[in-house]
Amino acid sequence: MSYAKSTFRHPNLKVNDIGLTYRDYEGVVSTLCAGCGHDSISAAIVHACAELSLPPHKIAKMSGIGCSSKAPNYFLGRSHGFNSVHGRMPSVTTGANIANKDLTYLAMSGDGDTASIGLGQFAHVIRRRLNMVYMVANNGVYGLTKGQLAATSDKGARNKAGDISPFNEIDLCVMALQLGASFVARCFSGDRQQLVSILKAAISHEGFAFIDIISPCVTFNNQANSKRSYDYVQQHISTAAISDFVPVKDEISCDLPAGNYDDICLHDGSLIRLYKSDENFKCDDKLHAINMIEKHKVKNQILTGLLYVNPAIDTYHEVNQTSDTPLNQLREDVLCPGQRVLSSINESFR
Amino acid sequence: MKKTDVNTYQHYLKVVDCQQACPAHTPVPEYIRLITQQRYSDAYMLNWQSNVFPGILGRVCDRPCEPACRRTRVEDKAVAICRLKRVTADYKEDITERLPKAPKRQNGKRIALVGAGPASLTVARDLLPLGYQIDMFERDAKAGGMMRSQIPQFRLPHDVLDEELNYILDMGVNGYFNHPIDSLENLLNKNYDAVFIGTGAPKGRHLPLPGYDDCQLDIKIGIDWLSGVSFEHISEAPKRVVVLGGGNTAMDCCRTAKRLGATDVKVLVRSSFEAMKASPWEKEDAMAEEIAIMPNHSPLEYKRNDDGSIQIAFEKVISSYDKSNNRTLTPTGEIVKVDCDLVLVAIGQDTSFPWIERDIGLKFNDWSQPILNKLTLQSTLPQVFFGGDSAFGPENIITAVAHGHKAAISIDLFCHGKQPENRPDSDFNLISQKMGMHEWRYDNQIEHHQRLAVPHIDWQQASQQLATEVELGFDEQLALQEAQRCLNCDIQTVFTESKCIECSACEDICPLDCINFIDDIHKSGDANTLLAGKLRVEKATPEQDYFISDKLHTGHIMVKDEDLCVHCGLCAERCPTGAWDMQKLILSNIEATIK
Missing domain, CATH: 3.50.50.60 (FAD/NAD(P)-binding domain)
Known part of the structure; x- marks a missing residue:
C-alpha cells in the first residue's frame, strides 16, 4: 500500500495567481476505499480552490464524523481544519465563523452526520444564514459502519445486505430550500466539470451555500439494484442547466456558444452563467426548484445542477452586526473592555 | 478515436524508453530490478542474452539508453544504466555453467566470419549453440576488434575484455588469427554456407x-x-x-x-x-x-x-x-x-573493402558501401551478410551487437532455405504484478534521490598508468541505492475498458497527471492534433505516444499520456474494479524484436 504520492510533477502544470499549482492544494493520500466518490469530491475541491487562487491559509475545513468527515484530511493539506463531534460540525463552524469571518469555511458532512444525528444542527445553521459552503457527500448508506441504510435513501431502496428502506427519504436540498439557504445545488461526484464550477460559485457566494453531492459508496452501495451506484446515477442524471463560473478577473467574452443562458451576478462581481437545457428552468424561485426536484423524482431522474440562488441576502454577520475584524486581530482592551463596560451593560438591564 | 493497438508489443515496448533506445533492446528495468534483489548473476545473464558483452558495455557503451531514460523527463539525470550493467559483471558469480554450449553433433553448415569484433562474435555466439561450424578470420593476433585495438586499457582492462570474448571463443569457434582475408572470392570458393563480414571501419x-x-x-x-x-x-x-x-x-x-x-x-x-x-x-x-x-x-x-x-x-x-x-x-x-x-x-574513420573483388556480384553504392537489405543485412550476393561498422559506417559496439543478432537470424533462415525477409517475431506476455489488495511484486515507491557518481581513482594517479582502470565501479551499497532510482517502465499500466466504472480515482491520484477521461473525438488523424487542449495538462515531450481506450459506459474514452508516467502503480491501487493493473512486459525472444 502506498502512503505517499511521488513529489515529481508535470512540468506544464498551470500556476495560479498566487504561484501555486493544484498539487499544492492536495492533502495526504486517501485511506478511503479505492473508487470512493468522496475522493472525487476532494479532488474537485482541490481544483476549485486552486482555480480560485485561494490562499490555503485562509481556508478552514470543518467536518463531523463519518467517511465524508474523514475526507478533509485528503484535501487542502496546508489549510486549517476542525474535525468535530458527530453531527455538531454546524455549531463549531458557527463559533469559528463568528470569531473570524475572513476565512472561507468549507464544511464536509455526510448523510448520517447531516440527515440523522445532525439534522437539528443542519436546520439551524441554514436558518442562521452562516456564510459557509456546506457539502454533504451523500451515498445513502453508513459506509463507516458497513453499509446500513441512511435517512437519505429512497423508500424501498435496498442496501448490499438486502435490507429495504421502509421510510420516505429526507431530501436535503428541499429542506435547505425551505429553511432559507441562499444557494442550493445538487451534484454528482462523477461529473467533475459541473462539480468544480458549482463549488467555485458556492465559495464565491456570500451566504449559506448548500451542495448535496451524490457520491457512490463503492464498497457498500454500488451493487446492481442500488440507486446510488455509479451506473445508476450515470444513467438517471438530468441537468436542468449547466453552470459555468466566470471569475471577476476574466472578461466575459462574446464568443461563448450561442444558446439559452442566464447570467447571475454574485456579491463579489463574479458570474454564474447557466446554459439551460430546459427553457422553463429558473433558479431564483424556491417553489419552482422544489417542484422541479419532485417532478424529476417521479420520473426516476436525479435533477442536478444549481437549483436556487439568491445573491443578495444578508448573512449572519450583517443580521447580528458582529465584529468585522476577526477576534484574533482585536487589541486586548477592545476584546475585553473591562469592568466599567460590563457595569454599564448590567446597568442597562436594571 | 482509434484505440491503441495492444495486441502487439509495439506500444508497450516503446513505453520502456531505455529498452527501446538500446539497439539490442536490452531489458534494462528487469536487470536493474534483479540488482536490487542482489541477484547479480541472473542480472548478468539477462544482459548477456541481449547485449553479449555486459562487462565491456558496462564500461564503454555509448549509452543510447541514458538520454532516453524516463527519469530525464521528471528530473535532471538518467539512472546510471550503463554503470549498473558493470555492477552485474563485477558482482556475478562464476556463470560459465549457465552459458549455452555448442551441441556435440553439428548441423553441417559452415559459416565464415571475417573480423573478430563485436558483430562477428555476436553472430558466433548466436549460431554456435544451433550447431553451426564457425570459422573466424582475424587480421590481428587476438579477438576483440576495435574493442581491443582502439579502446585503451584504462577504460577497458584486457582481462575484462578477454573474459567475455572467451565465453564465446570457448564455445568452439575455429579462430584464425593473424589471418587477414585478402580476397572474398577465394573465401567464397571454400564453399561456406554463408559469410559474415564484420570488418569494422578500420581506415x-x-x-x-x-x-x-x-x-x-x-x-x-x-x-x-x-x-x-x-x-x-x-x-x-x-x-x-x-x-x-x-x-x-x-x-x-x-x-x-x-x-x-x-x-x-x-x-x-x-x-x-x-x-x-x-x-x-x-x-x-x-x-x-x-x-x-x-x-x-x-x-x-x-x-x-x-x-x-x-x-x-x-x-x-x-x-x-x-x-x-x-x-x-x-x-x-x-x-x-x-x-x-x-x-x-x-x-x-571509414570502412575499407579493397579485398572484395568488384566483379563477383557484390554491389557497392556510390560511397563504396555494400548495398544491403536493411532488415536482413544481406548483400547482393545472397550468401554474404554484413554487420557492425562495416555495414553502414561507424556506429558503436551496441549497434554492432544488434547487427550480429539480426545477421545471425538471417543466416539461420538462409541456411535452411528460407527467405531472410520472413523473420520470426517475439512472443510477448504481460504478467500481473498484483500480490494482494495493494501489494505489488515490484518496488513501486518512487525514489527521489539524485544520480550517484561512480567512484574513480585519484586523477593524478590516473594519468600516469596506462593499464589501470580509472573508474572503480559502484560499490554494492551505491549500486543498490542507484538501482532504486529505476522507474520500472517495463511494469506496464494495462487498462480494461469493460471493468471501468469511471469513478475518476486514477485520474485524481496520478502524480504526473497522465490519465484523462474525455469525450470521444469522432475524427481521424494525428492523436497529438486531435487531443491538443483537451487534456488536463499539455504534453511535455513528444517522446511517448498516447494510450487510448475504447469507448467506456458513458461514451467517454480514457487517454493516458505515456510521457511522464512513473509506473508508481497508484492508478491501479486506487482502482476499485481492477480496470487498471500493473503488468510486466516479457518478450520471449529479444533478438527477434530488433528490426
Whole structure:
C-alpha cells in the first residue's frame, strides 16, 4: 500500500495567481476505499480552490464524523481544519465563523452526520444564514459502519445486505430550500466539470451555500439494484442547466456558444452563467426548484445542477452586526473592555 | 478515436524508453530490478542474452539508453544504466555453467566470419549453440576488434575484455588469427554456407593540410596509434601532443598520450564544445586529467619548426546553426599557432573493402558501401551478410551487437532455405504484478534521490598508468541505492475498458497527471492534433505516444499520456474494479524484436 504520492510533477502544470499549482492544494493520500466518490469530491475541491487562487491559509475545513468527515484530511493539506463531534460540525463552524469571518469555511458532512444525528444542527445553521459552503457527500448508506441504510435513501431502496428502506427519504436540498439557504445545488461526484464550477460559485457566494453531492459508496452501495451506484446515477442524471463560473478577473467574452443562458451576478462581481437545457428552468424561485426536484423524482431522474440562488441576502454577520475584524486581530482592551463596560451593560438591564 | 493497438508489443515496448533506445533492446528495468534483489548473476545473464558483452558495455557503451531514460523527463539525470550493467559483471558469480554450449553433433553448415569484433562474435555466439561450424578470420593476433585495438586499457582492462570474448571463443569457434582475408572470392570458393563480414571501419581519415609532407613523420592517425599502443608497439609519447578531432577516439588519444609521458596535451576541434561528438563523460574525464580542450579551432596548415617540432596554425571560428540545424563555421580571422612534437588525427574513420573483388556480384553504392537489405543485412550476393561498422559506417559496439543478432537470424533462415525477409517475431506476455489488495511484486515507491557518481581513482594517479582502470565501479551499497532510482517502465499500466466504472480515482491520484477521461473525438488523424487542449495538462515531450481506450459506459474514452508516467502503480491501487493493473512486459525472444 502506498502512503505517499511521488513529489515529481508535470512540468506544464498551470500556476495560479498566487504561484501555486493544484498539487499544492492536495492533502495526504486517501485511506478511503479505492473508487470512493468522496475522493472525487476532494479532488474537485482541490481544483476549485486552486482555480480560485485561494490562499490555503485562509481556508478552514470543518467536518463531523463519518467517511465524508474523514475526507478533509485528503484535501487542502496546508489549510486549517476542525474535525468535530458527530453531527455538531454546524455549531463549531458557527463559533469559528463568528470569531473570524475572513476565512472561507468549507464544511464536509455526510448523510448520517447531516440527515440523522445532525439534522437539528443542519436546520439551524441554514436558518442562521452562516456564510459557509456546506457539502454533504451523500451515498445513502453508513459506509463507516458497513453499509446500513441512511435517512437519505429512497423508500424501498435496498442496501448490499438486502435490507429495504421502509421510510420516505429526507431530501436535503428541499429542506435547505425551505429553511432559507441562499444557494442550493445538487451534484454528482462523477461529473467533475459541473462539480468544480458549482463549488467555485458556492465559495464565491456570500451566504449559506448548500451542495448535496451524490457520491457512490463503492464498497457498500454500488451493487446492481442500488440507486446510488455509479451506473445508476450515470444513467438517471438530468441537468436542468449547466453552470459555468466566470471569475471577476476574466472578461466575459462574446464568443461563448450561442444558446439559452442566464447570467447571475454574485456579491463579489463574479458570474454564474447557466446554459439551460430546459427553457422553463429558473433558479431564483424556491417553489419552482422544489417542484422541479419532485417532478424529476417521479420520473426516476436525479435533477442536478444549481437549483436556487439568491445573491443578495444578508448573512449572519450583517443580521447580528458582529465584529468585522476577526477576534484574533482585536487589541486586548477592545476584546475585553473591562469592568466599567460590563457595569454599564448590567446597568442597562436594571 | 482509434484505440491503441495492444495486441502487439509495439506500444508497450516503446513505453520502456531505455529498452527501446538500446539497439539490442536490452531489458534494462528487469536487470536493474534483479540488482536490487542482489541477484547479480541472473542480472548478468539477462544482459548477456541481449547485449553479449555486459562487462565491456558496462564500461564503454555509448549509452543510447541514458538520454532516453524516463527519469530525464521528471528530473535532471538518467539512472546510471550503463554503470549498473558493470555492477552485474563485477558482482556475478562464476556463470560459465549457465552459458549455452555448442551441441556435440553439428548441423553441417559452415559459416565464415571475417573480423573478430563485436558483430562477428555476436553472430558466433548466436549460431554456435544451433550447431553451426564457425570459422573466424582475424587480421590481428587476438579477438576483440576495435574493442581491443582502439579502446585503451584504462577504460577497458584486457582481462575484462578477454573474459567475455572467451565465453564465446570457448564455445568452439575455429579462430584464425593473424589471418587477414585478402580476397572474398577465394573465401567464397571454400564453399561456406554463408559469410559474415564484420570488418569494422578500420581506415582512419587523414588531414592533408598544407605542409603535411614535411611533417608527415610526426602526424599519426589516431586509431592506428591507439592500436600500436594496445599491441605494445608504441610505449611512449613526446612531451607536447596535439590531438585533432572531437570524438571519443580523440579523447582516448589525448588521455593515452598523457599516460605515455606527454606533459602538454591539447585537443583542438573545429566544432563548439557542446557539439563535440565525444560523450559528455569522456570530455569530463579528459579535462579532469588536465587536458586542454580547445573548441572552435579550424586547422589551416602544418609547419616544421627549426628545432624539429611541428607548428599547426588554426583559425578561430564561430559555429552557428540555422533553423534546420545545419552548422555553419564562420571564420573570425584570428590565427592561433600551436607547437607540438606529435599530431594525432582523430577526425573520423571509414570502412575499407579493397579485398572484395568488384566483379563477383557484390554491389557497392556510390560511397563504396555494400548495398544491403536493411532488415536482413544481406548483400547482393545472397550468401554474404554484413554487420557492425562495416555495414553502414561507424556506429558503436551496441549497434554492432544488434547487427550480429539480426545477421545471425538471417543466416539461420538462409541456411535452411528460407527467405531472410520472413523473420520470426517475439512472443510477448504481460504478467500481473498484483500480490494482494495493494501489494505489488515490484518496488513501486518512487525514489527521489539524485544520480550517484561512480567512484574513480585519484586523477593524478590516473594519468600516469596506462593499464589501470580509472573508474572503480559502484560499490554494492551505491549500486543498490542507484538501482532504486529505476522507474520500472517495463511494469506496464494495462487498462480494461469493460471493468471501468469511471469513478475518476486514477485520474485524481496520478502524480504526473497522465490519465484523462474525455469525450470521444469522432475524427481521424494525428492523436497529438486531435487531443491538443483537451487534456488536463499539455504534453511535455513528444517522446511517448498516447494510450487510448475504447469507448467506456458513458461514451467517454480514457487517454493516458505515456510521457511522464512513473509506473508508481497508484492508478491501479486506487482502482476499485481492477480496470487498471500493473503488468510486466516479457518478450520471449529479444533478438527477434530488433528490426
